[in-house]
Amino acid sequence: MLAIPAAVLLLAGCATPTAASTGGADPSAEAAASAYPITVDNCGTEVALDAAPERVLTIKSSTLELMLALGLADRVIGSAFSDGPVPDEVADAASGIEVVSDKVPSQEATLALEPDLVYAGWESNLSAEGAGERDDLAKLGVATYVAPAACKAEGYMPDPLTFDEVFREFGEAGDLFGVPDAAADLVAEQQAALDAIEPNADGLTALWYSSGDETPYVGAGIGAPQMIMGAAGLDNIAKDVHDTWTSMSWEAIVDANPDVIVLVDAAWNTADQKIAQLEANPATAALPAVQQKRYVVLDFPSTEAGVRNVGAVASTVEQLGALGY
Numbered sequence: 001m002l003a004i005p006a007a008v009l010l011l012a013g014c015a016t017p018t019a020a021s022t023g024g025a026d027p028s029a030e031a032a033a034s035a036y037p038i039t040v041d042n043c044g045t046e047v048a049l050d051a052a053p054e055r056v057l058t059i060k061s062s063t064l065e066l067m068l069a070l071g072l073a074d075r076v077i078g079s080a081f082s083d084g085p086v087p088d089e090v091a092d093a094a095s096g097i098e099v100v101s102d103k104v105p106s107q108e109a110t111l112a113l114e115p116d117l118v119y120a121g122w123e124s125n126l127s128a129e130g131a132g133e134r135d136d137l138a139k140l141g142v143a144t145y146v147a148p149a150a151c152k153a154e155g156y157m158p159d160p161l162t163f164d165e166v167f168r169e170f171g172e173a174g175d176l177f178g179v180p181d182a183a184a185d186l187v188a189e190q191q192a193a194l195d196a197i198e199p200n201a202d203g204l205t206a207l208w209y210s211s212g213d214e215t216p217y218v219g220a221g222i223g224a225p226q227m228i229m230g231a232a233g234l235d236n237i238a239k240d241v242h243d244t245w246t247s248m249s250w251e252a253i254v255d256a257n258p259d260v261i262v263l264v265d266a267a268w269n270t271a272d273q274k275i276a277q278l279e280a281n282p283a284t285a286a287l288p289a290v291q292q293k294r295y296v297v298l299d300f301p302s303t304e305a306g307v308r309n310v311g312a313v314a315s316t317v318e319q320l321g322a323l324g325y
Contacts (some may be wrong), residue, residue: 084267206255219236224305
C-alpha cells in the first residue's frame with residue numbers, strides 16, 4: 001500500500017506554472033489575456049469575467065487552499081470561515097493573507113475589502129445574512145463563484161461526486177483565474193498520486209461519523225465521504241442513501257456493525273469528542289470497532305471537495321494499514 005501525505009498533494013500545484021496544456025510553450029500574459037472574456041454557468045448563476053480577478057475574497061478552506069495550490073496567494077485579499085489552519089507547507093504563502101472573519105463575513109465587511117470576486121465554498125455563504133446575495137453583489141461590480149461541488153440545484157449538484165469532477169473543477173478555476181497551465185499541472189500531479197494508491201482489499205465496512213450526539217450525521221452515498229471511502233476500498237454503510245451527508249440512528253449503526261469508523265476531526269467537534277460519545281453510548285460501546293479502537297481520523301478540511309481529497313484517501317489507506325488491515 002502506498003500512502004501519500006496530504007501536504008505533498010496540496011503542494012502539487014504550487015510550483016511555477018508550466019505549459020502542460022500548450023505543447024510546452026512558456027505561459028505569457030498575452031496568452032492568459034486571450035482566454036477572456038470567459039463565461040461559466042455556476043450553480044445556475046452566470047459568471048462572466050473580462051479579465052482575471054486580481055482581488056479575491058475566499059470563504060471556506062477549500063477555496064483558499066485551491067488558490068494557494070494554483071500559486072495565487074497574491075490575489076487573495078482576505079479569507080474567511082476557514083475550517084482550520086492551512087498545512088504547514090503552505091503556511092508561509094498564506095501568512096500575508098488577512099483573516100477577515102472566523103465566520104461568513106457580512107456584506108458590509110465583504111464590500112469594505114473591495115473584492116472583484118468572492119470565491120465561496122458553499123452556496124449559503126452568498127446570502128443576505130452572509131456575504132451578500134449573488135445578484136446584489138453583481139450589481140455592485142463584484143463577481144461571485146461557488147465551488148461547483150457545493151452546488152445543490154438539480155443538474156448542478158455532482159451525482160455522485162467523483163475525482164474526475166473534482167479535477168474538472170480545478171481546471172475550471174484555472175480558466176477563471178487565468179492560470180490554466182497551473183491547474184493542468186495540479187490535476188496531473190494529483191491524478192498520478194491517486195493512481196499510485198493501492199486501495200485496501202479486505203472488504204471492510206465503514207461508518208463516516210461527521211458530527212452529532214443524539215442523532216449522528218454521517219457520510220452518505222454521493223458526496224465527498226463516499227468518494228474518499230470508495231477510493232480507499234471501504235464499503236460505506238450509508239452508501240444507499242442518495243445524499244452527500246445524512247442523519248442515521250444509532251440503532252441503524254449498531255445493526256450495520258461497521259468494521260471501522262472514520263472520524264472527522266474538526267475544531268468544533270473533535271475526533272476525541274466523537275470517540276467519547278461512542279464509548280459513552282452503551283449501544284455503540286459494545287461495537288467491536290469501538291472496543292478495539294478501529295478508528296480512521298481525517299481533518300475536516302480534507303473531507304470537503306478540494307485539493308486535500310487525494311491525501312485523505314492516502315491517509316485512510318495508511319491508517320488502515322496501521323490498524324492491521
